[in-house]
Amino acid sequence: MAYRYVGGVRTVLRGRGRGVAAAIRVMLVGEYRVALLGLEKLINERRPAMEIAATATSCLLACALAARVRPDVVVIDPEHGCDNVDSIIPTVVATSARVLMLVGQRDQSVRESYVLRGASGVVQKDEAPETLLKAIEKVHCGELWLDRSTIGKLFVEISRRKQDAKASPEQARLASLTQREHDVVRKLLTVPGADNKSLATSLHIGEHTLRNHLSRIYDKLGVPNRLELYVFATRNGVTAQL
Numbered sequence: 001m002a003y004r005y006v007g008g009v010r011t012v013l014r015g016r017g018r019g020v021a022a023a024i025r026v027m028l029v030g031e032y033r034v035a036l037l038g039l040e041k042l043i044n045e046r047r048p049a050m051e052i053a054a055t056a057t058s059c060l061l062a063c064a065l066a067a068r069v070r071p072d073v074v075v076i077d078p079e080h081g082c083d084n085v086d087s088i089i090p091t092v093v094a095t096s097a098r099v100l101m102l103v104g105q106r107d108q109s110v111r112e113s114y115v116l117r118g119a120s121g122v123v124q125k126d127e128a129p130e131t132l133l134k135a136i137e138k139v140h141c142g143e144l145w146l147d148r149s150t151i152g153k154l155f156v157e158i159s160r161r162k163q164d165a166k167a168s169p170e171q172a173r174l175a176s177l178t179q180r181e182h183d184v185v186r187k188l189l190t191v192p193g194a195d196n197k198s199l200a201t202s203l204h205i206g207e208h209t210l211r212n213h214l215s216r217i218y219d220k221l222g223v224p225n226r227l228e229l230y231v232f233a234t235r236n237g238v239t240a241q242l
Contacts, residue, residue, distance in 0.1 A: 025053035030077035093118035121145025189240040
């Protein structure tokens with residue numbers, strides 16, 4: 001595998017093979033190169049399912065790199081190498097990458113702030129390596145990687161922040177959904193914690209089709225993920241599919 005080094009970052013130079021499923025391209029962000037090499041080895045061992053697209057030793061460099069490399073998932077260690085992580089997360093998310101935070105502290109408010117800024121999940125550093133790999137796969141599919149307690153508190157916070165929003169523009173967005181997209185939203189309200197596979201099965205469609213529906217729904221409603229979709233729908237009177 002060939003690499004290119006630019007100002008403290010390393011990117012993978014890839015060719016395109018025929019008939020090979022695209023790997024999940026992961027970018028790692030953290031201060032310590034030794035720790036990054038360990039994570040890089042862990043993820044590259046999962047090829048061809050996933051591979052390292054780039055590494056960066058600061059969030060500032062990561063922002064520029066994400067715009068060039070376009071990784072699928074960015075794993076950030078906010079405790080080492082990120083001085084202003086609250087502003088970095090939205091910048092990386094704007095490149096269409098999913099953000100996964102790798103943290104050592106267990107401060108609930110900090111975890112919530114990462115997600116409110118746009119992160120798709122949080123993984124504790126003391127969890128098993130397989131947990132990180134599974135989290136990468138899940139957030140790449142558009143799911144959230146959060147514990148039930150955090151999700152509950154985020155529902156409340158997002159609702160509080162948006163309670164003064166005008167209803168008419170939101171109703172107009174809902175009206176733009178197709179009947180099938182409405183079915184997806186209503187089914188999600190019925191089983192909000194379901195993974196994509198279970199949700200797709202209950203709708204009698206494939207996971208790929210479900211992901212396409214969700215992407216179009218996010219675009220039409222102006223929401224970034226399933227958590228905010230759930231809040232948007234419940235706040236605007238959408239009923240669950242029984």
